Amino acid sequence: QVQLKESGPDLVQPSQTLSLTCTVSGFSLTSYGVSWVRQPPGKGLEWIAAISSGGSTYYNSVLKSRLSISRDTSKSQVFLKMNSLQTEDTAMYFCAGGSYFDYWGQGVMVTVSS
């Protein structure tokens, strides 16, 4: 059974760095890529970053300078770091895996506020 679970802080101060972890079970990170997708309250989905099965990384064009995605295959974990957080980064952050985002975590709600 495939499961993805996001973890991280629920509150981050403006200008600080967000660190999120996606822990995967049921498939190998060397077989399928994992992406991060976010959704501000009441708004649509926004793809933000991906790491492929081969370890290549891809980033949202607008957010690219603030993002870093990495992984630890031995722990089946994918990490996202986003710096210089602002209030508009308040969102539910999902990780999604599989060739076509077949599998999704339940998400972690991150609020940026002082």
Place this chain on the structure above:
Amino acid sequence: DTVLTQSPALAVSPGERVTISCRASESVSTLMHWYQQKPGQQPKLLIYKASNLASGVPARFSGSGSGTDFTFTIDPVEADDIATYYCHQSWNSPRTFGGGTKLELK
């Protein structure tokens, strides 16, 4: 980046057929996928590669298209299908999502 344009909302009645469109600003071949999202839940894959039904998804859902124009159909609509539907392309980098189409009851 590839912009995906969906109509924002549609009103439907149970038993009807509904079609949602997604237009891409450039070709995405057939790498268009459709997701259903209900309030408070994560998205769920329904259709992959334009027309392929994901595992366990009822045959009432279908998709078609290639290049820049895609459609997603529910026939017949059931009350449980009230949700927001998103298209997503994985042909061009970066990947992008449409703005979502919210199905509402008439």
